[in-house]
Amino acid sequence: MISIIDYGAGNLKSVQHALSTLGFKTEIISSKEKINESDALILPGVGAFQDAMDQLVSLDLVDPIRENVKKGKPILGICLGLQLFFETSYENGKWAGLSLLEGEIVRFQDDVKVPHMGWNTLIPNPNANLEKGISAGISEKDYAYFVHSYYAEPKKQDEVVLWSDYGVRFPAAVQKGNVYGMQFHPEKSSEVGMKLLKNFGELVT
Amino acid sequence: MLAKRIIPCLDVRNGRVVKGQKFQNIKDVDDPVSLAKTYSEQGADELVFYDITASNEARDIFIDVVEQTAEQVHIPFTVGGGIRSVEDFRKVLKAGADKVSVNSAAVKNPQIIQEAAQKFGSQCVVLSIDAKQNEQGWWTVYLNGGRVNTEKDVLEWAKDGERLGAGEIVLNVMDTDGVKTGFSLAITKAISEQVNIPVVASGGAGNQEHFLEVLTEGKADAALAASVFHFEEIKVKELKDYLAANDVEVRRIS
Numbered sequence: 001m002i003s004i005i006d007y008g009a010g011n012l013k014s015v016q017h018a019l020s021t022l023g024f025k026t027e028i029i030s031s032k033e034k035i036n037e038s039d040a041l042i043l044p045g046v047g048a049f050q051d052a053m054d055q056l057v058s059l060d061l062v063d064p065i066r067e068n069v070k071k072g073k074p075i076l077g078i079c080l081g082l083q084l085f086f087e088t089s090y091e092n093g094k095w096a097g098l099s100l101l102e103g104e105i106v107r108f109q110d111d112v113k114v115p116h117m118g119w120n121t122l123i124p125n126p127n128a129n130l131e132k133g134i135s136a137g138i139s140e141k142d143y144a145y146f147v148h149s150y151y152a153e154p155k156k157q158d159e160v161v162l163w164s165d166y167g168v169r170f171p172a173a174v175q176k177g178n179v180y181g182m183q184f185h186p187e188k189s190s191e192v193g194m195k196l197l198k199n200f201g202e203l204v205t
Numbered sequence: 206m207l208a209k210r211i212i213p214c215l216d217v218r219n220g221r222v223v224k225g226q227k228f229q230n231i232k233d234v235d236d237p238v239s240l241a242k243t244y245s246e247q248g249a250d251e252l253v254f255y256d257i258t259a260s261n262e263a264r265d266i267f268i269d270v271v272e273q274t275a276e277q278v279h280i281p282f283t284v285g286g287g288i289r290s291v292e293d294f295r296k297v298l299k300a301g302a303d304k305v306s307v308n309s310a311a312v313k314n315p316q317i318i319q320e321a322a323q324k325f326g327s328q329c330v331v332l333s334i335d336a337k338q339n340e341q342g343w344w345t346v347y348l349n350g351g352r353v354n355t356e357k358d359v360l361e362w363a364k365d366g367e368r369l370g371a372g373e374i375v376l377n378v379m380d381t382d383g384v385k386t387g388f389s390l391a392i393t394k395a396i397s398e399q400v401n402i403p404v405v406a407s408g409g410a411g412n413q414e415h416f417l418e419v420l421t422e423g424k425a426d427a428a429l430a431a432s433v434f435h436f437e438e439i440k441v442k443e444l445k446d447y448l449a450a451n452d453v454e455v456r457r458i459s
Contacts, residue, residue: 115372118250120208188303190279
């Protein structure tokens with residue numbers, strides 16, 4: 001069972017439908033107990049970083065997420081979900097994240113249109129495994145759908161699986177052990193997105 | 206590199222897609238969900254569903270279409286038509302829409318942009334502007350399908366929209382809508398250069414060259430059209446091959 005965490009930030013149905021189409025069992029959860037019971041977690045999210053963290057705090061989900069991830073439970077962060085994995089965000093202030101990954105969340109400069117909205121190319125990190133694992137079957141020609149104004153600046157570049165480029169090179173997908181993150185929306189990225197969700201599903205079930 | 210987007214627009218009435226042209230009395234219908242799937246398979250980057258129904262019963266049917274699309278189509282889509290309040294935003298987002306476009310209601314009450322952006326995020330708030338040019342060359346904002354001139358300057362309204370928190374602008378030029386003489390390049394370019402959010406050009410698409418022009422000279426980030434796609438005068442896949450051959454970055458599916 002892949003559990004999608006509902007903390008009031010965003011469109012959970014699309015993620016759930018996409019996973020169901022691929023044949024994975026899913027449920028939408030929002031309690032500590034359910035997080036403990038699940039085989040794998042998905043942290044979706046759209047909206048503001050601070051609101052999202054506040055929601056996770058008020059639902060008392062921060063520690064359960066951290067503890068489960070520490071014990072090795074796989075987790076996939078999508079869009080804002082990926083950003084929440086990092087230590088600090090500078091979105092309208094300075095906010096602490098879940099610190100599952102080292103690095104910061106910063107805004108695109110105004111030399112490009114913000115939000116970064118649309119289909120952009122995925123650029124595999126030279127050390128990324130394109131044969132198996134989360135990025136299996138992905139190539140330089142593939143596009144994914146992004147909608148975001150902020151991006152991650154990871155401390156460790158080898159934790160980046162796929163890059164993308166929008167005035168600056170930024171991580172499109174990251175992985176550190178059981179922690180996976182996608183800045184784009186795989187559930188909205190047509191066949192490429194379905195491939196990536198399938199990779200995640202197969203890794204964790 | 207970020208690709209230029211091609212967006213088919215589906216007008217929905219009573220749960221069916223209406224394929225109509227402004228100056229020709231052709232009407233045909235299709236199932237919106239299956240048409241959406243077809244466009245997605247052909248490589249459309251996004252879709253727009255426009256609710257052109259009036260009654261509450263039909264509104265429920267429309268919401269049902271939105272839900273089914275979200276379940277079955279894995280590309281982003283915008284919902285517009287009949288959006289009058291933040292509550293309307295909530296309903297269509299909950300049904301699975303990725304973005305919501307607001308038009309007349311925002312002209313009457315610009316705060317709706319700000320409230321929706323604060324509640325749901327700028328990324329899902331699309332300001333749709335119906336525009337016409339007068340004899341003096343001045344572009345103004347129209348309402349009610351081009352019948353009411355608000356005297357509001359189009360460029361200023363686009364900037365206001367950005368400032369209030371819209372994440373994208375759709376510029377629909379009424380003069381060229383349905384007449385297939387090409388997008389309005391100058392006003393599209395002016396808006397695209399003066400706001401720092403994506404601009405979608407709409408109205409006037411007749412052939413592939415029109416798309417090329419508006420995505421290059423017109424500086425649009427995306428181009429939207431309805432009838433040329435519905436009547437298969439232009440196929441999304443062929444259009445993208447053509448654009449790519451002319452050095453426009455587009456997403457092509459293999």
